[in-house]
Amino acid sequence: MEWSTSNKNNRKMTVINGGHFSNLAGFYDEVSSVLMKDADWKVGTLDGFDDILYGGFGVFENDEEIEMIWKESQKSEKDLGFDATRSFYENKISQGKPFNIDLIQHKLDELVSGKGQTLFDILVEIIESHQNITLILD
Incomplete structure (x- = not known):
């Protein structure tokens, strides 16, 4: 996963790369590696994933505008199907x-x-439930 600041509306951008994982544990590792890089714990549950998306204790703040691009999302849709x-x-x-x-x-x-x-559907729903996050399936 990559993290950067985009020039569009000063929105932060993150990239989940479906090529980096093939199961739910791998997804958790992928999201933890960037979103939680300075935290003492790693994502390990669906609720934990939802929690970090609120911000404030990872790499972005509460309600900060985020653009999340999920690369190779079709692979992830199959892997987490x-x-x-x-x-x-x-x-x-x-x-x-x-x-x-x-x-x-x-x-x-x-x-x-x-x-x-499916797990993929659930993860997408979790991301989309956060109004400050724009998800782009790539």
């Missing part, structure tokens, strides 16, 4: 508590029926 998502949910179900097994089973059932979100 149906199979990876099914494994993600099945792993949580097999671990049991503290996970809400009924909720996770429901999400897995939705995925299998073609109605659920």
